Amino acid sequence: MQLDIHVEKRQGEFDFQANFHLDGNRIGLFGPSGSGKSTLMHLLAGLRKPDSGSICLNDTVLFDSASKVNLPPDKRRVGVVFQHSHLFPHMSVRKNLFYGLKRTPERERQIDADAIIEVLNLEPLLDRGVNLLSGGERQRVALGRTVLTCPRLILMDEPLTGLDEDLKFQIIPYLTRVFSQFNIPLVFISHSLVEMRLMTEQVLLVEEGCVEKSMTSEALAQKIWGASRQGYANLITLGRPRAHGDLWAYTWGEQELILTECGENEENVFELDAREILLFKRHPEATSARNLLPCTVRKMFTVGNRVRLELGSGSETLIAQIVPESVRELEIEEGREVVAVIKASAFSRLL
Amino acid sequence: MAFLQPSDLDAILLSFKVACSATLLATPLGIGISYLLVHTKIPGKTLIEGIINLPLVLPPVVVGYLLLLLFGRKGFIGSWLSHLDIQIIFTLTGAIIASAVVGFPLLVRSIRLGMESVDSSYREAARTLGASGWDAFFTITLPLSGRAVFAGMTLMFARSLGEFGATIILAGNIPGVTQTIPLAIYEYTSTPGGDKMALSLCLVSILLSFLVLLANSLANKSIKRK
Structure with a gap:
């Protein structure tokens, strides 16, 4: 049109x-x-x-x-x-x-x-x-x-x-x-x-x-x-899940995501708040969170005391929000490898 | 109905004829005028409104006299009609015209209020769905103000049943031709010993008016419920 x-x-x-x-x-x-x-x-x-x-x-x-x-x-x-x-x-x-x-x-x-x-x-x-x-x-x-x-x-x-x-x-x-x-x-x-x-x-x-x-x-x-001070919501579209113990596993690009919620449709849209994503320098030994995704920092953008990171995980993109102090401690810069850790319950289903 | 004279039945029937014809003839015109007043931006709206509402405040006798001047043999419309061999004064047509003119403001008032209360967004929605202005008026605005139209019609009908002043001047008081209920009552009260007969016609009149008011309030109620 x-x-x-x-x-x-x-x-x-x-x-x-x-x-x-x-x-x-x-x-x-x-x-x-x-x-x-x-x-x-x-x-x-x-x-x-x-x-x-x-x-x-x-x-x-x-x-x-x-x-x-x-x-x-x-x-x-x-x-x-x-x-x-x-x-x-x-x-x-x-x-x-x-x-x-x-x-x-x-x-x-x-x-x-x-x-x-x-x-x-x-x-x-x-x-x-x-x-x-x-x-x-x-x-x-x-x-x-x-x-x-x-x-x-x-x-x-x-x-x-x-x-x-x-x-x-x-x-x-x-x-x-x-x-x-x-x-x-x-x-x-x-x-x-x-x-x-x-x-x-x-x-x-x-x-x-x-x-x-x-x-x-x-x-x-x-x-x-x-x-504004509003958070950023990642909108993630996932297909049909498979049972994974008492949780649900979804294919996301080349990786797998583990969620607590079961999507009933062919296509399900989940919301993930950028503040719910934790970043680690190396793969942590053990964690209660179910999703550990190796990512590359593609872009960084700082506003006041908030830093917005665009993370590439395979072909998919995630936006995470952290504070400048973490950036210094983890020595984050564009191109750096990090591990994003997300709890299975952090995703909430929209559609 | 033993207490009624045969001539009373004539008067009742005639009243109905006059009120029904006046109302039915005036309704399309009332809808048209209300449409003009509500939906268009024609100049002189206040003047039109004033002229329509005049019979509401003028003494009916004055309205009747003005109509007589207009429709009389030498009147503006009367002289023209007499060429066509049509006579208005002292006929049923005259009684209908008198009732229509006197009741018209009540009709327009009610229809107009009804049309104004129809949310204009329904009309806009109809337009975007491909209805032309007229189409939207007849399929949306008019049906949605239908109850107001009905309420106006009942009011006008009731007013026409009771019309006296304008009718007696324009149409006279001829039994069987123009003598409606109020005119018959008037005649009874001015004849010695007619009190009882006047009273029985009064009862009929009260009953009829009550029924019409009932219909009107039912219509009004359903407007509010909407």
């Missing part, structure tokens, strides 16, 4: 500007609330009109103040999944789901309704009224409803905000499945870093009404680590 935006919009005291060109399929808009993320979404969807500028999606001009083009929202084929889902309260789940499909021209319909119902597991909900659905169910129906219109682009406006943590991570697999299976470009709006890293590849930073720069979602996580 190619997205070209040069717009200005004034709303009372708030000035919004965006000037960027994007090329990618999973794009995040990241920024604090009130920074203008939702404004950008409304401008893209055609629900609000920019004061001046132009918006182009692939080869289609959605808005151009110079040539007075302003496609109405129903002609843009830009789907939106709202934060509060906005399911129509006077219709059943089924009617909600097919509302957009019925209004999509025959030649544009490329997605099979049954397939999306299956992927989002909507079958048991179809005949219910929408007021009886849980938050997660509502968002699944809203996503299905939007995907069925076969849009050129789907905008998701904080779709997971307001759901509790457990539910959030139950929904994300549905989302990733839909976007990879049906190959629809996504613009994902959120102020949650973990959501960003799980859902997107490229992130645009929005700050005080200004769309700043784009970076990879990984680079964003590192930037935020540098700017």
